Amino acid sequence: MNPVVPRPFRAPRRTLPKSVTLAHGGGGSAMRDLIDEVFIDTFNATGGAPEDQARFDLAGLMAKGDRLAFTTDGFVVDPLFFPGGDIGKLAVCGTINDLAVGAARPVALSCAVIIEEGLPLDTLWAVARSMADTAHAAGVPIVTGDTKVVARGACDKLFITTTGIGVIRAGMEVGIGRARPGDVVLVNGQLGDHGAAILNARGDLALDAEIRSDCAALHDLIDTLVTAAPGVRTLRDATRGGVAAVLNELASASGVGVCIRELDTPIRSDVQGFCEILGLDPLYLANEGKIVAIVPPEQAEAALRALRGHPLGRDAAKIGTVTDGRPGRVVMETRFGGERIVDMLVGDQLPRIC
Amino acid sequence: MNPVVPRPFRAPRRTLPKSVTLAHGGGGSAMRDLIDEVFIDTFNATGGAPEDQARFDLAGLMAKGDRLAFTTDGFVVDPLFFPGGDIGKLAVCGTINDLAVGAARPVALSCAVIIEEGLPLDTLWAVARSMADTAHAAGVPIVTGDTKVVARGACDKLFITTTGIGVIRAGMEVGIGRARPGDVVLVNGQLGDHGAAILNARGDLALDAEIRSDCAALHDLIDTLVTAAPGVRTLRDATRGGVAAVLNELASASGVGVCIRELDTPIRSDVQGFCEILGLDPLYLANEGKIVAIVPPEQAEAALRALRGHPLGRDAAKIGTVTDGRPGRVVMETRFGGERIVDMLVGDQLPRIC
Numbered sequence: 001m002n003p004v005v006p007r008p009f010r011a012p013r014r015t016l017p018k019s020v021t022l023a024h025g026g027g028g029s030a031m032r033d034l035i036d037e038v039f040i041d042t043f044n045a046t047g048g049a050p051e052d053q054a055r056f057d058l059a060g061l062m063a064k065g066d067r068l069a070f071t072t073d074g075f076v077v078d079p080l081f082f083p084g085g086d087i088g089k090l091a092v093c094g095t096i097n098d099l100a101v102g103a104a105r106p107v108a109l110s111c112a113v114i115i116e117e118g119l120p121l122d123t124l125w126a127v128a129r130s131m132a133d134t135a136h137a138a139g140v141p142i143v144t145g146d147t148k149v150v151a152r153g154a155c156d157k158l159f160i161t162t163t164g165i166g167v168i169r170a171g172m173e174v175g176i177g178r179a180r181p182g183d184v185v186l187v188n189g190q191l192g193d194h195g196a197a198i199l200n201a202r203g204d205l206a207l208d209a210e211i212r213s214d215c216a217a218l219h220d221l222i223d224t225l226v227t228a229a230p231g232v233r234t235l236r237d238a239t240r241g242g243v244a245a246v247l248n249e250l251a252s253a254s255g256v257g258v259c260i261r262e263l264d265t266p267i268r269s270d271v272q273g274f275c276e277i278l279g280l281d282p283l284y285l286a287n288e289g290k291i292v293a294i295v296p297p298e299q300a301e302a303a304l305r306a307l308r309g310h311p312l313g314r315d316a317a318k319i320g321t322v323t324d325g326r327p328g329r330v331v332m333e334t335r336f337g338g339e340r341i342v343d344m345l346v347g348d349q350l351p352r353i354c
Numbered sequence: 355m356n357p358v359v360p361r362p363f364r365a366p367r368r369t370l371p372k373s374v375t376l377a378h379g380g381g382g383s384a385m386r387d388l389i390d391e392v393f394i395d396t397f398n399a400t401g402g403a404p405e406d407q408a409r410f411d412l413a414g415l416m417a418k419g420d421r422l423a424f425t426t427d428g429f430v431v432d433p434l435f436f437p438g439g440d441i442g443k444l445a446v447c448g449t450i451n452d453l454a455v456g457a458a459r460p461v462a463l464s465c466a467v468i469i470e471e472g473l474p475l476d477t478l479w480a481v482a483r484s485m486a487d488t489a490h491a492a493g494v495p496i497v498t499g500d501t502k503v504v505a506r507g508a509c510d511k512l513f514i515t516t517t518g519i520g521v522i523r524a525g526m527e528v529g530i531g532r533a534r535p536g537d538v539v540l541v542n543g544q545l546g547d548h549g550a551a552i553l554n555a556r557g558d559l560a561l562d563a564e565i566r567s568d569c570a571a572l573h574d575l576i577d578t579l580v581t582a583a584p585g586v587r588t589l590r591d592a593t594r595g596g597v598a599a600v601l602n603e604l605a606s607a608s609g610v611g612v613c614i615r616e617l618d619t620p621i622r623s624d625v626q627g628f629c630e631i632l633g634l635d636p637l638y639l640a641n642e643g644k645i646v647a648i649v650p651p652e653q654a655e656a657a658l659r660a661l662r663g664h665p666l667g668r669d670a671a672k673i674g675t676v677t678d679g680r681p682g683r684v685v686m687e688t689r690f691g692g693e694r695i696v697d698m699l700v701g702d703q704l705p706r707i708c
Contacts, residue, residue, distance in 0.1 A: 068415065076508075159509070161466045161500075
């Protein structure tokens with residue numbers, strides 16, 4: 001186990017105590033101080049200059065595409081910090097990815113936090129700083145937000161909800177119901193890292209592995225992909241429920257079968273080993289930096305090349321094909337030449353994975 | 355005390371148990387069922403047809419104004435149901451109002467919920483139904499959302515974050531820093547109802563009063579107001595921290611003084627009595643259906659008439675004026691002819707008021 005320590009962030013401390021109190025959620029000057037010092041000052045660095053209500057020139061947005069995309073996601077991951085990321089990085093990347101898989105270019109994010117009384121200010125600062133760093137690196141500013149504080153025991157440390165707006169490229173149409181028999185199933189790298197990293201970081205297992213989350217903002221990778229393969233049918237980030245959930249939704253929504261090959265499915269050996277010890281299936285583990293892309297066969301080569309040419313897609317692979325047999329079913333050709341059904345799980349293997 | 359019972363909502367029950375389980379947050383078919391049955395079916399009635407990523411034609415938005423507004427708010431109110439509203443109604447009205455006070459016409463909302471394992475499905479249904487009813491009545495669809503479930507004890511029943519997009523009328527400029535000496539301070543009715551209703555609904559006091567929250571969507575009222583008084587300088591909903599917090603922010607941001615008259619400030623006698631018993635000041639109590647409007651003196655009459663002609667502004671009043679003396683200060687002329695400073699509180703009188 002490598003516990004992840006929040007990076008200390010040396011911000012000017014003017015008026016804040018060492019931990020969050022209920023007064024910080026009350027609408028008075030304590031709340032104003034908390035918001036100003038922790039969030040506004042930090043998020044300013046993303047180019048956001050956050051305010052109660054953010055504003056965008058509509059003519060400027062129209063120059064980027066023809067449709068506005070709008071999506072939201074809550075983050076309750078436990079623990080807050082884990083190898084490869086933290087709840088703040090996850091909250092920024094997750095919503096950027098939700099925009100990007102709809103073929104939208106992300107424009108801006110909002111951030112609403114619910115904080116448990118007693119949360120150390122250093123923790124809150126580290127999360128805010130991580131959000132700001134991630135948003136800045138992604139070129140997507142955090143432009144507005146909200147802060148609530150609840151009494152000790154009324155929430156577990158910190159929850160974050162981010163909402164994103166983006167602009168969809170003119171003419172681009174992707175969707176979960178657009179797959180056709182003969183299409184190729186691509187992923188941009190090893191599967192299951194995030195789920196394994198979180199479970200390992202919880203430390204109940206005292207395994208010695210260091211497994212890092214794949215948490216990353218994928219909008220630039222997707223931009224590269226859709227430029228190389230403009231006929232892409234479906235893009236989906238394989239978060240809760242993993243690649244198995246995405247492929248089952250796809251099979252059901254498109255009325256097609258999906259056949260994947262175990263030998264072609266990239267999984268790190270440490271994640272594979274970890275799953276074997278615990279009896280988990282990596283196909284169902286959450287990813288936070290992996291997409292499933294369904295592309296028509298004639299663009300599959302170009303798509304794979306584009307993915308592999310991007311830093312976040314070096315280990316991209318073709319893992320299977322869309323078929324016309326058994327609509328709604330996902331099957332895997334096992335490494336021993338057999339076949340098994342990859343079913344939709346009822347629940348998940350792990351709660352609070354994101 | 356009149357306990358508020360969630361209205362039973364007779365939806366078709368296909369696959370759901372009586373309460374929410376961790377599996378409902380896991381990304382598998384249980385989550386899909388919960389989302390489909392509780393949220394999608396219910397929110398469809400708002401005209402939203404919710405999906406992972408909602409889309410809007412930018413040309414259509416430009417027909418409504420020149421700027422996009424974007425704002426977010428988390429809701430953690432305790433109890434979930436109270437006289438005059440519930441967390442769902444509050445989450446819809448609150449974000450509509452945040453858009454409207456920026457002179458934006460609300461276009462759509464997103465809804466991210468965090469649910470405690472064990473929450474009765476009937477409660478969730480009642481909240482979703484209330485959100486749908488409120489959004490439908492307001493003409494603002496709920497178009498996208500997210501659901502997370504955390505273990506028992508990791509959150510208190512249910513938290514909701516709504517985010518809104520809207521379009522700002524061309525040429526309209528309102529802001530907290532735009533007040534000028536001589537301007538008139540208006541409110542659209544009695545102050546403090548929401549804060550008093552929540553505190554009373556918690557039932558610790560066993561008072562016999564029935565105080566109802568003023569929770570309401572104010573975009574139509576504001577539309578009426580800005581049509582009658584297009585020179586309006588500032589609009590602000592007086593939520594956490596009440597009218598006192600708004601006026602202090604205004605005085606500070608605009609570099610002006612504000613003088614209000616106690617005799618002109620509308621407060622219901624039961625709220626006044628409740629505050630006297632508890633030693634609270636109604637000026638600091640949260641409202642969820644009240645705005646402060648700062649208008650230039652020559653438009654004050656028209657503004658007041660417009661407010662009073664609207665069902666949500668019948669008891670509108672001029673409560674004071676903006677002055678050039680004592681910049682940054684809010685003073686109240688008391689009913690006895692004296693004067694007292696209305697200061698910014700450090701915290702709030704009540705946690706989890708919204």
